[in-house]
Amino acid sequence: MDVTTPAGAPWLIVGLGNPGPEYAMNRHNVGFMVVELLAERIGGKFKRAGKAQAQVLEGRIGPAGPANRRVILAKPMSYMNLSGGPVNALKDFYKVPVANIVAVHDELDIDYGTLRLKLGGGDNGHNGLKSMTKAMGSDYHRVRFGIGRPPGRMQVADFVLKDFSSAERKELDYFVDRAADAVECLVIEGLERAQSAYNS
Secondary structure (H helix, E strand, O other): OOOOOOOOOOEEEEEOOOOOHHHOOEHHHHHHHHHHHHHHHHOOOOEEOHHHOEEEEEEEEOOOOOOOEEEEEEEEOOOHHHOHHHHHHHHHHHOOOHHHEEEEEEEOOOOOOOEEEEEOOOOOOOHHHHHHHHHHOOOOEEEEEEOOOOOOOOOHHHHHOOEOOHHHHHHHHHHHHHHHHHHHHHHHHOHHHHHHHHOO
């Protein structure tokens, strides 16, 4: 379903992850990877967002004209399980409707590289989503990036905090690029169009 939001309201695109170089290539940080690619496309650099404990970049995406959208890209710097506070602060500061928030995050229950876009729903045990939902309700968009389940008896926490494997890294750039395309499609053309193009 698509949601009508105020004309001209900005979009807040949040990549979920953990700050610091030791986490940079973790599976749990794929949300950061996607918004960093979107920042490259816009041609800007992230900067610290005052009291919001996040790095942000303001810009526009889409063709000139009515389809052009104002966006705020954000990377919470609070660690994954406290993401809701910074996101809620940015929502209030930039006056973003909850339905104009997009969380880009890793998803265990989807095969590696597969995308699923949706609006609302549960957190499926994801601590970043749990924190966001506690802070502002669940009626925000999600771009779910599949990372698959841990092999054997590996604990979920160990799996998500490990780097992508060498085999996965061969395709990672392609999948991150596709996820960034999906975010742009969602913001410019709406959820249904993005789901039909990118859900698999």
